[in-house]
Amino acid sequence: MTAASLGSGPGDGVSSGVTLREILAQDEDGILHLVLAPSGQDDTVVHGVIIGEEDAARPYAGHLVLAAGLRPDAVSAPDMVREAARRGAVAVVLRSGGGDSMPEPVLAAARESGIALLSRAEWAEWGDTLELVRSALAFGAVGSQDSLAEGAAGGGLAVLASVVARYCRASITVEDTQFRVLAHSATSADADGLRQSTILGGRVPEWRVAELRRSGLLRALWSSRDVIHRPADETDPERLVVAIRSGGEVLGSIWAAADGGQLSPDAAQVLRRAAEIAVPYLLQHRLRGSTSRRRQAHALRGLLLGEGDRHSHMWSLELAPDVPCAVVVAERDRASGPAAVRTLQALALQAAAHRATVRVWRESHRLTVLLPVPDGDERDAPHLARELDSLAAAMPDAPAVWVGAGTLAVSPSGAADSYDEALLVVRALREREARAVRPGSSGSTGGRAEQQGPIRHAGPGDVRQTVAVLRVLDAIRPLWERYGGPVQEMVTTDLAAGGELVRSLTAYLDAAGDMSRAAQRLVLHPNTLRYRLRRVRERFGIDLDDPDTRLVVTLAVRLAGSDAPDHHEYEGF
Missing domain, CATH: 3.40.1390.20 (HprK N-terminal domain-like)
Incomplete structure (x- = not known):
């Protein structure tokens, strides 16, 4: 251990x-x-x-x-x-x-x-x-045994920066290891341009970081426990910098700039002590950031899955109890390669940029977006689904991604229903695409949709009938698995052998019994298809002329070709 x-x-x-x-x-x-x-x-x-x-x-x-x-x-x-x-x-x-x-x-x-x-x-x-x-x-x-610690006690990084600035007679910035500004002292009107742009932008400019890296200052900063001095030059004032460390871990740094004056004689000693005092504040800052993301991810997952107290989840997600919400789900092809992770990350960023109040839940193969819609526009979620589909289609080497939008709920408490519907829309899109091009087919049935390429985004109204069928299939699946009889035996046996009969039956039923059209779709001679259907009758005793049998077979092949709702693989925000 x-x-x-x-x-x-x-x-x-x-x-x-x-x-x-x-x-x-x-x-x-x-x-x-x-x-x-x-x-x-x-x-x-x-x-x-x-x-x-x-x-x-x-x-x-x-x-x-x-x-x-x-x-x-x-x-x-x-x-x-x-x-x-x-x-x-x-x-x-x-x-x-x-x-x-x-x-x-x-x-x-x-x-x-x-x-x-x-x-x-x-x-x-x-x-x-x-x-x-x-x-x-x-x-x-840290304690409060000296005046510097006593002056900063309980005030956070902003107070610490102000106190250190007074002792050092300098302008102070406190940064994390990504050069983001966590706190700074007051900035005078004659502060150098670099300090002003750093504070206004909330981070050190990229060009400056590159310069510090080339000069070797960053290597010295992360490896040294002492205060590093950078002399003034034609454009920059004199600066001191020290790393903030907890044991062997670097948490950030403190920078002191002599804007328009001279640093105090004991400025290095003050910075060294300030770096010690800053440790708990940086640990606390990092903890708050990570716990906030995790708590929101837990709340979003609970709200969408209907687990726990919905009002607590809404409070954690900072959602007004009466704001309309819809859910958008983007699901990638599970057989895709390394580009799949980058694709979902890009889609998550796009969704977050759509509106500041958007909340995102990312799993290994799926991205779920909770979209507050303050003006109640029902077109907002389908519009976001279209945006995500366009982005995925434009990314090089991206996997296939299907994006579905659920119905707009009148409040966040109805988000679970919108989520369930968005999942069904995605399943409907995938199933329609799979049924449009069968294994072994020529890849086209001549329809307008196939000529334009597969449709991979939709709202609930676009695939309403397929969603209704999926709901029926999900409801009867447990009964089917228990009471399937000869048809279930046929489907199970054939799928284990490659699924030739199931594919033939599916094409035949989809063509409403038109032997020629079904054979064309399978790229077979009609006599070959007749032979396969005769095998179904002779081997399993299934009479396709009987309407009840045809209904059971239709449900069976749809169940065989439709994925059951899967388990979630939670990864958080």
Whole structure:
């Protein structure tokens, strides 16, 4: 198992620990839920965190244990809690069991052992919990024992930047490792153009990053623990920069520019201390970004699948309870290659650009878009479906992508119905395309749709009858699988042998019994098709002249050619 002891502070100091109350106070996203704390939140002091289970020789003194991989209802869960307490742990975090309560055997074990017990939110990951505890421990390590830390305490990165600017007599920017500006001090009117463009754009310009990379400054910044000096030149003022580190991990950097003056003599020392103070704030910033995306992804999935509390999901997604919504689904060909991932990513960006309130759920083979439509225009979702189809068709080496729009719901609470319909529209498009060109055919039936290419986007009204048929097929599938009889035997046996008879029956039924047209579609002589249908009668005792039999066979071949609703492969935003 893996263990991570995080008792050390952002610099070289050692954390004196943080209370359970302080950890929970940092938890603005609701990652953790306190189940019980026998010693009280203020007397439960955490000095580090351990993930998983170490060998019996390693003590857990003062640590919070993340029980990764262990369900709270597992038989071994109570024993794990007792063992953690025996080895000195002060708290254990178990994953949520999907409800609000913890199993009584686990509760009893925690009470008996005197150890605090917490549960991790269902939408969160263990990495979120680790980041939360790291952030709290880093805040504890920073402390407020000097004037710089005291001045920035509780104010966030913006206050820290202002305080550091005053001490250094400089303009300050705090950036992440992607050179995005997280905070900055006030900008004077005579600030250099680079600083102004960086702050206005929210990130360092690409040309500047390339220049820093070529000069070797970035390599020095990411590998050095000291403050790096960049002298003034004809266009830029004197600058100091230091990396913000948590242990061996680089989180970002602090830049100080001597705009219109000189840096203070102790500016390097101030920046070095500022980098230590900034650690918990950057950990907190990163945690908020990742948890916000994950919480929204969990809420979107729950809203569309009809799981959990719809009002809570709408709140997490920041959706007004009365805004009309529609769902658009884009599904790629599963047999496609590496370009498939890039295609869905591009479609997700296009959908997000359609409207700021759009929410996206991406799976391995499918993109689902929840589209709020404030003006209630029913054409909006089909319009987005057409946009996504056009983008997929224009991308080089892109796989086939089918895009379906569901009916506009009067509020987000009806999004699940729109989602179900969008999935059916996609299935209808795929089925129509598959039935239009059969294996072994010439590839065309001479219809206008085939001449123009396959239609791969639609709204519910465009494929209404096929969607109705799919609903019927889904409803009768369980009955068919249980009571199929000789027709089911024929279909199962033939599909195992390659499906020649099923394809022949499908073409014959699609042609309404016209032997010549069905044979032409299969690129066969009519006598060959007659021979195959005769085999169906002789081998399986199926009489196609009987209308009830024809109905059952029609349903059977449609069931054989129609995919059942599949399971979801969740990947999140």
